[in-house]
Amino acid sequence: MNIIKDFIPEGRRNRPGLELAGPDYVTIHDTGNPSAYADAAAHAAYLQTDTAASIPASWHFTVDGGSIERSPQIYQHLPLDEVGWHAGDGRSGPGNRSSIGIEICENEDGDREIAEMFAAELAAFILEKFRLDISRIKQHYDWNGKNCPRVLRGEGRWEEFLERVKGYMAGDKVPKRALEAIEYWQKKIGIDPEYWKEQASQNEHIGWLLVLMQRIHQRER
Ligand SMILES: [Zn+2]
Numbered sequence: 001m002n003i004i005k006d007f008i009p010e011g012r013r014n015r016p017g018l019e020l021a022g023p024d025y026v027t028i029h030d031t032g033n034p035s036a037y038a039d040a041a042a043h044a045a046y047l048q049t050d051t052a053a054s055i056p057a058s059w060h061f062t063v064d065g066g067s068i069e070r071s072p073q074i075y076q077h078l079p080l081d082e083v084g085w086h087a088g089d090g091r092s093g094p095g096n097r098s099s100i101g102i103e104i105c106e107n108e109d110g111d112r113e114i115a116e117m118f119a120a121e122l123a124a125f126i127l128e129k130f131r132l133d134i135s136r137i138k139q140h141y142d143w144n145g146k147n148c149p150r151v152l153r154g155e156g157r158w159e160e161f162l163e164r165v166k167g168y169m170a171g172d173k174v175p176k177r178a179l180e181a182i183e184y185w186q187k188k189i190g191i192d193p194e195y196w197k198e199q200a201s202q203n204e205h206i207g208w209l210l211v212l213m214q215r216i217h218q219r220e221r
Contacts, residue, residue, distance in 0.1 A: 001118075001125060001204070003061075003074045006044045014047065014056035019081040023130055025099035027087055028161070029059065029140045030149035036109040039064040043103060044075040059086035059101030063122060065115030068212065070206050071116050072111075081127075088144035100126055107149060113215075114208050116152075116217070117175055120161060121204075124168030134166055145162045163184030176202050178207030181214040188217075 001016035008015040031038060040062040046052055047059075058078060066072035078084050079098060087095025104119045106112065123137055139158065152158050166174060174182075178200050185191045200207035 001074065001121060002012040003076050003122075004040075004044075005076045007079065008047050008052075008058055008077055009057065012048075012056075013053045014058035014085060016056075016083055016085070017076060019096040020081050020083050020100070021092045021094075022096070023080065023098055023100050023126075024127050024132070025136045025138050026132070027095055027138050027140055027143065028119070028123065028152070029086065029101060029103045030150050030151045031062070031105050031107075032105050032148070032150060034106045034108050034163070036107060038107040039105055039110055040073045040075040042107075044077060047077050056085050056096060056211070059082040059103055060084055061122060062103045062105065063103070063104035063115055063119040064107065065111035066208070066212075067110050067115065067116070068216070072114050072208060074118060085146060087140060088146055093143060095138070095140075099143075102126075104151070111215075112151070112213055113210060114212065115209075117164065117177060117208065118165035121168050121175075124165045127165070128169060134162060134169070137162065137165060174207055177211050180212040181207070184214050185210060 010017060018061050022079065029041060043062040060078045061078060064073055083097055085096055087093060087099060087100035089095040100111045102119055102122060105115050120149050127136060140146050147153060152161050174197050182196045186193045
């Protein structure tokens with residue numbers, strides 16, 4: 001997983017420098033911003049503004065789904081052992097003090113499904129790194145009742161997201177959706193599935209590209 005580290009500078013109000021307890025949880029958010037260009041890079045830039053510092057607002061990762069022009073991106077805004085202010089449960093709440101926050105982008109010029117796949121993979125990576133089980137993934141909602149992640153909640157797909165995370169934890173090198181895409185192109189134009197599975201297991205972006213191309217192709221028909 002290629003993660004771009006772009007940390008909020010030390011000393012800013014939204015980087016309190018408090019030691020994160022555990023971490024004991026991963027908290028999932030949606031950005032709530034469907035505007036074009038509201039991708040991971042834009043959120044990284046936002047976190048460095050005075051506005052974000054004054055709220056104060058911060059979290060650990062933002063994941064976007066890329067677009068036909070560019071690959072999906074994951075930005076990291078805080079070290080994994082520092083507290084961010086994202087859970088809305090107060091200065092000493094367990095959401096803020098013991099969870100790693102992941103924001104999933106909604107930008108309309110990006111691919112949402114791919115953003116979710118990457119977020120699931122990142123969540124699985126963090127859970128495994130800190131030896132946490134699937135019960136340690138929380139919605140922002142669980143900490144303070146906010147309707148977040150609003151897309152996953154609104155579309156009733158939280159369980160589906162968890163299943164995806166579990167798939168990655170079980171070691172799926174090529175996610176189910178990419179396998180489906182490979183099967184699709186095998187039927188359509190006769191690609192060699194074994195070759196593409198191997199490619200996709202070595203470079204995640206190839207798997208996502210196949211999914212994206214499949215979706216565009218189906219839309220255009
Ligand atoms: Zn949230």
